[in-house]
Amino acid sequence: xxxxxxxxxxxxxxxxxxxxxxxxxxxxxxxxxxxxxxxxxxxxxxxxxxxxxxxxxxxxxxxxxxxxxxxxxxxxxxxxxxxxxxxxxxxxxxxxxxxxxxxxxxxxxxxxxxxxxxxxxxxxxxxxxxxxxxxxxxxxxxxxxxxxxxxxxxxxxxxxxxxxxxxxxxxxxxxxxxxxxxxxxxxxxxxxxxxxxxxxxxxxxxxxxxxxxxxxxxxxxxxxxxxxxxxxxxxxxxxxxxxxxxxxxxxxxxxxxxxxxxxxxxxx
Amino acid sequence: xxxxxxxxxxxxxxxxxxxxxxxxxxxxxxxxxxxxxxxxxxxxxxxxxxxxxxxxxxxxxxxxxxxxxxxxxxxxxxxxxxxxxxxxxxxxxxxxxxxxxxxxxxxxxxxxxxxxxxxxxxxxxxxxxxxxxxxxxxxxxxxxxxxxxxxxxxxxxxxxxxxxxxxxxxxxxxxxxxxxxxxxxxxxxxxxxxxxxxxxxxxxxxxxxxxxxxxxxxxxxxxxxxxxxxxxxxxxxxxxxxxxxxxxxxxxxxxxxxxxxxxxxxxxxxxxxxxxxxxxxxxxxxxxxxxxxxxxxxxxxxxxxxxxxx
Numbered sequence: 014x015x016x017x018x019x020x021x022x023x024x025x026x027x028x029x030x031x032x033x034x035x036x037x038x039x040x041x042x043x044x045x046x047x048x049x050x051x052x053x054x055x056x057x058x059x060x061x062x063x064x065x066x067x068x069x070x071x072x073x074x075x076x077x078x079x080x081x082x083x084x085x086x087x088x089x090x091x092x093x094x095x096x097x098x099x100x101x102x103x104x105x106x107x108x109x110x111x112x113x114x115x116x117x118x119x120x121x122x123x124x125x126x127x128x129x130x131x132x133x134x135x136x137x138x139x140x141x142x143x144x145x146x147x148x149x150x151x152x153x154x155x156x157x158x159x160x161x162x163x164x165x166x167x168x169x170x171x172x173x174x175x176x177x178x179x180x181x182x183x184x185x186x187x188x189x190x191x192x193x194x195x196x197x198x199x200x201x202x203x204x205x206x207x208x209x210x211x212x213x214x215x216x217x218x219x220x221x222x223x224x225x226x227x228x229x230x231x232x233x234x235x236x237x238x239x240x241x242x243x244x245x246x247x248x249x250x251x252x253x254x255x256x257x258x259x260x261x262x263x264x265x266x267x268x269x270x271x272x273x274x275x276x277x278x279x280x281x
Numbered sequence: 282x283x284x285x286x287x288x289x290x291x292x293x294x295x296x297x298x299x300x301x302x303x304x305x306x307x308x309x310x311x312x313x314x315x316x317x318x319x320x321x322x323x324x325x326x327x328x329x330x331x332x333x334x335x336x337x338x339x340x341x342x343x344x345x346x347x348x349x350x351x352x353x354x355x356x357x358x359x360x361x362x363x364x365x366x367x368x369x370x371x372x373x374x375x376x377x378x379x380x381x382x383x384x385x386x387x388x389x390x391x392x393x394x395x396x397x398x399x400x401x402x403x404x405x406x407x408x409x410x411x412x413x414x415x416x417x418x419x420x421x422x423x424x425x426x427x428x429x430x431x432x433x434x435x436x437x438x439x440x441x442x443x444x445x446x447x448x449x450x451x452x453x454x455x456x457x458x459x460x461x462x463x464x465x466x467x468x469x470x471x472x473x474x475x476x477x478x479x480x481x482x483x484x485x486x487x488x489x490x491x492x493x494x495x496x497x498x499x500x501x502x503x504x505x506x507x508x509x510x511x512x513x514x515x516x517x518x519x520x521x522x523x524x525x526x527x528x529x530x531x532x533x534x535x536x537x538x539x540x541x542x543x544x545x546x547x548x549x550x551x552x553x554x555x556x557x558x559x560x561x562x563x564x565x566x567x568x569x570x571x572x573x574x575x576x577x578x579x580x581x582x583x584x585x586x587x588x589x590x591x
Binding site: 017018020021024025117118119121122123124125126127128129278279281 | 335338339340341342359360361368372374375378379383387391392393429432
């Protein structure tokens with residue numbers, strides 16, 4: 014029946030979603046509660062004294078003014094290089110779409126049922142995407158809890174945009190993981206490749222951001238992390254071309270994974 | 282329609298790798314399984330039994346040839362075929378963190394008829410003495426296999442494909458399983474059962490296919506395959522085995538494997554009895570016991586390739 018795999022996947026995942034969401038929300042809460050402890054002007058002066066490469070490594074671009082605000086502090090402290098932290102959850106979920114079940118052997122039972130491989134994959138993808146939304150909502154609630162508990166003045170809309178912008182980013186990472194896992198077939202190989210993909214993306218983004226105005230700057234454009242810049246989102250709001258890019262690439266990777274999964278053999 | 286074939290394999294072949302590293306898992310398999318029969322698929326580990334079953338389930342793809350189930354192509358019509366079959370894998374893996382009951386509901390919901398299927402699953406679980414409230418990780422391997430059997434049978438499929446289903450089950454449960462298979466046959470359903478438990482195949486199967494090194498060596502009715510030419514003969518002499526008798530029998534072309542145990546000579550014989558009767562007439566024969574070969578012995582005879590012994 015349509016939706017059975019989706020519902021079962023949510024049932025199997027909701028606890029992890031809550032654990033991850035609560036953990037990340039606690040981090041967000043902590044960062045917001047730390048805001049009153051810092052003098053933002055001193056922070057700006059300090060940041061100006063740093064070489065660009067260091068700033069790039071912690072996710073700060075050329076718009077330093079944004080980081081003298083409370084929102085900017087939260088953006089640096091929590092969202093600055095958060096893509097690396099937030100990459101873990103979608104990687105774990107992406108591995109579950111095919112590689113984990115194949116390695117565990119449960120896919121033999123599932124695929125002997127009257128359901129196509131494509132439907133299994135799409136329903137799982139949607140369920141894990143829903144769990145990503147759940148994690149992000151919990152993170153936002155953590156930020157809001159910090160605002161209420163700490164009495165901190167924050168641009169609620171701006172932080173909501175930075176937070177919910179995570180959804181297309183995390184779904185993109187999950188789609189990439191799923192595609193790599195379908196191609197690699199084995200969990201360990203897939204995990205190694207995905208880790209390499211994320212680390213190389215991080216390095217390319219850092220190089221690109223640090224080498225502004227040089228040829229190396231264009232290298233950063235290759236990295237998906239370049240298209241999640243908390244400071245940029247705070248100042249500009251949702252950057253729809255970037256969101257559309259994440260969505261389009263996710264869809265392309267889902268289609269490629271579906272095609273490959275339908276064609277290839279299921280690992281023993 | 283009683284003899285209409287449910288499974289048809291034509292030239293079904295599967296190999297892995299290429300060139301010098303190519304491994305042939307299954308070679309040119311031609312086999313039909315008829316409606317209403319329990320077909321035993323015998324072979325040692327690595328013979329190609331699981332490969333055949335995974336090909337039938339479209340989990341892997343043939344290198345050559347093809348197969349149909351219910352007249353439909355196993356690849357093109359896999360979803361429709363899977364609706365009408367039940368499957369038990371040899372290496373059964375289920376979702377460890379879920380309770381048996383939850384897995385039953387999950388599988389039933391994918392099959393689209395939760396209420397009826399779950400009710401039947403409960404009946405099967407009761408027959409197999411399975412507690413479905415426990416999580417899979419808390420079940421013994423035998424109970425996991427019971428759960429696997431429930432999942433395979435709970436929708437009363439037209440065709441059951443079972444890969445080594447009874448390993449790890451205690452004898453009482455095996456007996457229940459055998460009864461279930463008999464009931465399946467009585468209801469006109471078909472079972473394709475891979476096993477190396479030959480006594481089980483002997484007890485419940487109608488026909489047997491013997492697979493070795495990816496090649497189908499024989500397909501016979503269990504009755505016929507039991508009716509092979511060799512027999513085990515126990516000759517009991519009244520006093521003692523006459524001197525030189527063991528050696529004399531051992532030289533006869535129709536007799537092999539002669540052993541003495543007290544007053545008894547045991548041997549394996551092919552063909553007519555007359556040469557043996559003449560040879561043992563030197564002694565006073567108290568009794569003569571003729572024993573048909575077991576399926577295990579037939580099985581081994583096929584594997585040894587020792588055709589003259591059959």
